[in-house]
Amino acid sequence: MRTRLFLTAITATALTWAALEPGLASDPRFYPDDPIVRDPETQNASGVQEIDISEGYDFLENSFLDSGDHTDKRAVNVSTIDEVPDSSWFTNRIGREPWPVDRLVKGPDTSAGPSGTWTITSGKLEGIAPGFTMRDGTGQLYFIKFDPPSNPEMASGAEVISTKLFYAFGYHVPENYLATIRREALLIGEGAHLRDKDGRRLMKPRDVDALLRRAARQADGSYRAIASKALEGKPAGHFRYYGTRPDDPNDIYPHEHRRELRGMAVFAAWLNHDDSRSINNLDTLVPDGSRTVIRHNLLDFGSTLGSGTLQAQSPRAGNEYLWDARPTLITMLTLGLYVRPWIRVSYPDIPAVGRIESTHFDPEHWKPEYPNAAFVNARPEDRFWAARIVAALPNEAIRAIVETAKYSDPKATEYLTDTILTRKNKILKTWLNGTNPVVNPRLSPAGELTFENAAIMTAVANAAERYTIQWSVFDNASNTHKSVGSEQAVTSPKAQAPAELLSARPEYVAALVRAFHADHPAWSQPLMVYFRRAGDGWSLVGLERNP
């Protein structure tokens, strides 16, 4: 009886504790619907208020106050196979499947651009870049920006090219069209207002003249401009590259730990997007079925490639932060005798290109204007993910996209294309070799594991010396491995699972794969792949680079 009492009490207590302690009766490692391809935003975000960003505060906070959490950990929003599910932040495009060149050239554009009469609704003479908003003949709203007189075609060309590329990567971007306008075709709408040094007032024809005086004028008297179609939805302010929006119920992953924001460091480096900060993005409230959700957009690519929007890109761009203590102090103390290496870099004199080059470019040391919390947190697997997307862009498509900038100087097109391609190669060489490059693992019904090597596929490395594989049975409920057999070493990317592994007919098997190459020590970082039984065969359910 006492025994009965003791056992009953102990069992009841233990079961109760197990029910209350989430860690013990834990979530399984893999759910039946893994790997997910879409991260569902299920909550209604219609209650959000617009969040303004102070550029000065953003600079101070990120430069001096160490914003965000910098715990060295894996990105938190990736799927179980280390990919980014589609969401309001990112839509897998060329990273998921190849796109034809004409689709890449089209980019986000859904039309031929503004048409009919342009009626100005508001203007801006002050600030970084003067411009105006207008409605075209169909009533669609556009934001119009011009090239600086010192560098015709530069900012508009950079904007067109980078928009298409960032769209191809998977980000939400506006539709940006090249347009040519003449002064006489511009009408001022009723009630159109202007903001100048005297504040806000009604716009007059001489204001349009003053605005166009600050724009590059073509030989025939017309003006080339970027017409940026207004984004769908109601503006909700800007997102930061760290933390979450406290008013957005769907925003559950700290931004500094999101894969698509960390990986953006690679895209930004490739395209010299040093202005990749909060002021150059926009959250918009859009309908999603019966709900309203926030879509997170990137915009304003006028300061990419060789363009600094109002002048050629600064030589410092990409090489040093606005405030970088070490080189500043060295320069001060050596009375200027220390010359930062990037100061000595020479650039060709092509006004439409501005300042960009590929010889000095070093992907590992590229920097934006000031620290970006997500970029700082980027780990090798984040950069690898991004580099694979870069690799998925065919060179032919890049050439065609640069052509859409319609530079009147063929030297500009040729130089920019060559530079982008050379920088692409450096990106791939650096980041595809920056971690274990094994990709696309498959397990046949007979237990043959095959995989590919992303670095070899893109010709930035030659064959591995060997691969090693350690097989295990995986228990999904307890998240534990039980090794089976000894470590295998192979020289080609395939291996046979041990017979005793398959004969046990486990629900999950796992393989820890390493690659070895004398020139690429990072290849030996571990890669764990998981397969779940699917009928008579196996499906990939998990992939963990650097577990």
Added chain:
Amino acid sequence: MNLPADTPWDIVTAMYSRIAGLALLMTLMLQPAPLLAQDTREAALERQRAEKAKQVEPYNPGKLERALLWYQEVNPVQKLAPHNGFYLQYGYQFKPVGSGLGVGGGYRHDLFHRNARVDLGAGITMRNYQMLLADFSLPHLADDRIELGVHALYRHNPQEDFWGIGPDSLNDDRVSYRVNFTDYAVRAIARPVPWLEAGTHVGWLSGSIGPGTDTRFPTIEDLFTDADAPGLAAQPDYRYADVYGAIDYRDQKNNARAGGYYSLTWRRYTDLDFDLYNFREIDALVQQFVPIFDKKRVFAVQARLMSAAADDGQQVPFYFQPTVGGSTSLRSYNDYRFRDDTGMYFNFEYRWEAFSALDMALFYDLGTVVPEVEDLRLSTLKKGYGIGFRFNSYKRVLYRIDIGFGGTDGVRYFFKFSKAF
């Protein structure tokens, strides 16, 4: 050990077992997760988002962010100094070097569809320097190539410094004096191309000299007479006229890193009362900026010659004599330290960018004053050298700290909201 059935102990243990089972059941019902919970990833994520939905709150910026957002939105500096309307600003037009911190303000407005402009302004400094101005101009004639204007200007400068005349004046002889000017002038300025400007002024000027108000030093009458400070005893009214020309191809006027600036001015003063102080003066200025390493290093050179020549038997009043010394000429000495009928100085600077908001400089200055141009000798130039810190934007120097050594008056420190040259 077996106990007899139906004993109190049996009843208690049986009850306890039932209670334990009931407690377990209740716990499981109240805590459905995780054992009964989501069985899909999608459900797990929905639960996380539903949990967040219970806690949403508006974004609440901190104090510093709120202040900077307010500044960005309101732009108080522009609101205080609009292009048209009442304005308030740091400093004012015609504010002399060494007059201290000051503010200015007034009312200005475009007229006649921006073809004309009026400016009624005033300024005052912590040392009680004052200025009143009424200016009317037609600034945009001939497609912005010609400007015509007229002004009435009053200046009260109560703490001007004087050490005597000549290069050998003594530091211990420093005195303070007051000078007031009332000036009515018309101007015509032509800018046929952006890099070329030429103009003329014609005006009437009335001045008066009096005791200075700087209590640190004696007033001028205590140490000097009209014999060693010509014009001290009485000050005539003047009619004056000048012509000038300037070539300016600097990349930025207020923070030049490339290009040059060359100007020549000739001015004539006619004594309308005593026929004692008729004189003419020339002022030649050359600045050259030679950049290397994409303008991150700049070699800057400045040379200036100012010479006033009185008519036969006449004198140049001391308060119109050229001066050398101070933050823009000879930085090993105070502002206006040396004066005579002719002054000359050279400045050499090596500037380097520490980071985008700070340039540093090493400088070497040479300068002197003499009675006549023929008396100038390079061997008698006074020297100065030092180091400078210039906080700047791309377009202008915002704040400058220059430290000058090498003079006989000790180390000089200059804190200025302006460029050196």
